[in-house]
Amino acid sequence: MIKIDMFSTADKVKGQGVGSAYLELVKMLKKHFPDDFDIVINDPKSAEITHYHTINLRYYFSTFLKKRGRRIGYVHFLPETLEGSLDLPKPIKWIFYKYVIAFYKRMEHIVVVNPTFIPKLEAYGIKKEKITYIPNFVSKKEFYPLTDEEKVQARNELGINQDKFVVVGTGQVQTRKGILDFAKLAEDNPNVEFIWAGGFSFGKITDGYKNLKLLVDNPPKNLQFPGIVDRDKLVKYYNVADLFLLPSFNELFPMSVLESFSCGTPVMLRSLDLYKEIISGYYEPFSTYDEMNASLHRLIDNPAELAELSKKSLAASDYYSEEHLASIWYEFYQKQAKEG
Known part of the structure; x- marks a missing residue:
């Protein structure tokens, strides 16, 4: 069984798509692969894979610990995609944007939620072979047509x-x-x-x-x-x-x-x-x-x-259903565990 530690605070702020995507993934993995993956949340103990869903500063420091295993980063945004979302003073914005890319560069592999991010991450100096595109999905048990x-x-x-x-x-x-x-x-x-x-x-x-x-x-x-x-x-x-x-x-x-x-x-x-x-x-x-x-x-x-x-x-x-994406995530984590 592969232990996957999900590092995330995405569900602490309501109304964010990042939080929804994180919750959907965790529920899907626990439901479909209970005998293959041991899913834990913000566990300080060692893990074979640590999947970073948010870019908290303490998470950045944790990337220097060997016990975190294979470091996977989930890229839901880039500095340029934050324009029009946050109103920050220019010096703080400059520092924050630099930090975002520094965080992504600490990852051993990155998952992007849309393929247009790949050339942009390459432009920031992240190699294409370290990037995998896996789209978001939703559960049809939660979102479905009413009569x-x-x-x-x-x-x-x-x-x-x-x-x-x-x-x-x-x-x-x-x-x-x-x-x-x-x-x-x-x-x-x-x-x-x-x-x-x-x-x-x-x-x-x-x-x-x-x-x-x-x-x-x-x-x-x-x-x-x-x-x-x-x-x-x-x-x-x-x-x-x-x-x-x-x-x-x-x-x-x-x-x-x-x-x-x-x-x-x-x-x-x-x-x-x-x-x-x-x-x-x-x-x-x-x-x-x-x-x-x-x-x-x-x-x-x-x-x-x-x-x-x-x-x-x-x-x-x-x-973009749970069933279709489940097999993609399964293969991804299996491959990352072998390379860890």
């Missing part, structure tokens, strides 16, 4: 009009998430109900916090901000949505998109290079605000097109 009757019940429970076309977005309230475009779309479409499930996971250091807080406290009448929503309730929001919309300008591998796919919710996303690499053909793309607005109107008027998008979501969810 029509259950959807009616969920709308009643959440206080949503049964006759309204509903657009849902989820994630942290950040500038890079395109939340201002989301709000403008609500203003321009008063007959549509908009919901953004998420909050300020990083508080006042969130980039653009003042303006975003003003929006959250005084939204358009047809835009709801229920705040950070627990996962068991989040599945209801995906299911009451006629359309899931994530207008982000910069993304990693958003768990929210995978969760929407798993619920069979039609998905509309801004055209980003990342999406073209990993989920091309499974969502409705747009580039500008005007395109987003026009696509929304077209989808509202074409239920058949929405139904086709729903089928594409379910097809995508099969590829």
Whole structure:
């Protein structure tokens, strides 16, 4: 049995995709491979593999201890992908960005959640052969389509009009998430109900916090901000949505998109290079605000097109399912243990 120590504080801050990805992985490994892997969390004792999910300073110091075994780093972000997320003074930002790369360079192998990170990590001086791409996944036991009757019940429970076309977005309230475009779309479409499930996971250091807080406290009448929503309730929001919309300008591998796919919710996303690499053909793309607005109107008027998008979501969810990714992770850890 291979002992794998998960070093992580990703689940301490609610509403982060990193935390969701970490929890999904741990549950999957314990469920599928109880006789192959001994999964422990933040265990100070020795391990054959230490998988670092977050870049805490004390974790960095631990990389110099031989008892940590094979050091695996999980790369969910790069310095440039943090732009639009955190508002830090320039000297602190410079130091933090340097630290992020220094942490990754302490790893003996790195797992990236999207393939576009690979050439960027190479540019930072990390060899390609030390990098493996393994996408995120979600459990279909947690995120799944509700029946029509259950959807009616969920709308009643959440206080949503049964006759309204509903657009849902989820994630942290950040500038890079395109939340201002989301709000403008609500203003321009008063007959549509908009919901953004998420909050300020990083508080006042969130980039653009003042303006975003003003929006959250005084939204358009047809835009709801229920705040950070627990996962068991989040599945209801995906299911009451006629359309899931994530207008982000910069993304990693958003768990929210995978969760929407798993619920069979039609998905509309801004055209980003990342999406073209990993989920091309499974969502409705747009580039500008005007395109987003026009696509929304077209989808509202074409239920058949929405139904086709729903089928594409379910097809995508099969590829990014727990069952498919379990075998990939199994082979990865077995190989890393042999090289340790």
